[in-house]
Amino acid sequence: MSKQSIGPLTPVAMDDCRVPLVNEPLNADQAERLAPSFKALGDPIRLRLLSLIASHEGGEACVCDLTDAFDVSAPTISHHLKVLRAIGLVTSERRGTWIYYRAEPAALDLLSTLLSVPQEVGV
Amino acid sequence: MSKQSIGPLTPVAMDDCRVPLVNEPLNADQAERLAPSFKALGDPIRLRLLSLIASHEGGEACVCDLTDAFDVSAPTISHHLKVLRAIGLVTSERRGTWIYYRAEPAALDLLSTLLSVPQEVGV
DNA sequence: GATCTGCTTAGATGTCAGTCAAAATAAACG
DNA sequence: CGTTTATTTTGACTGACATCTAAGCAGATC
Incomplete structure (x- = not known):
């Protein structure tokens, strides 16, 4: 597989992908x-x-809220959060002791649109 | 990682997943x-x-139509088609010499719904 | 500033996935 | 029935990925 350096899924960089892939x-x-x-x-x-x-x-969650929900180690959760952050599906912000993660609705919406199946009105 | 035998993405087996994951x-x-x-x-x-x-x-494509569009070998395309078929995103049917693949709209729609971001009307 | 807690990074390891060449199957056709 | 064409299966190789432990870093608190 070729080296694919994953860039963030920003709306700007993806504007030409806002079309259902069935179209x-x-x-x-x-x-x-x-x-x-x-x-x-x-x-x-x-x-x-x-x-x-x-x-x-509140649309956001602290890492400590997340880690407890899984059977894997904290570093593993951190790794997965990093992956989600790297492609722009979530953002993170430190506030005092804790780091809060927030979903990026625009990124989700883009992917949802891509998979959507338009109603074939006339057929 | 645990052994995950991928089952088909049939509507029936996935009915409890028809909710946006942001909800x-x-x-x-x-x-x-x-x-x-x-x-x-x-x-x-x-x-x-x-x-x-x-x-x-026509909503379907012959493997021969597909293979030419890529730089990889025919077995590799066949492998990828098998993956898509195994999870139910596409179906295949042989007609004479050729095998035709067809997308499964219900499966796509399920995934699209899952990623969709409902409009927060009141917020 | 020593220490505690929350989270991430680094390094190591085992497993999985993508790819190809070669062989196998399956239909058509002479 | 042997050959040709279309597609899949098999087996092997290689690189990527999920996971862990141990170590590092950043605030907060004493």
């Missing part, structure tokens, strides 16, 4: 940029982490 | 069932394959 074929470049995001969601722990963060009250 | 936290079981689908989308070639198939005229 027109993705080109190689678009696929290379999008795949890392799905790969990041392809781990059960990361999927739950994202869901826990996004659904947490 | 409520996924439990471990749901995450284990959903993650393989995103993992399957986490490869650029598979992402393009799915898009090529879904956007192809």
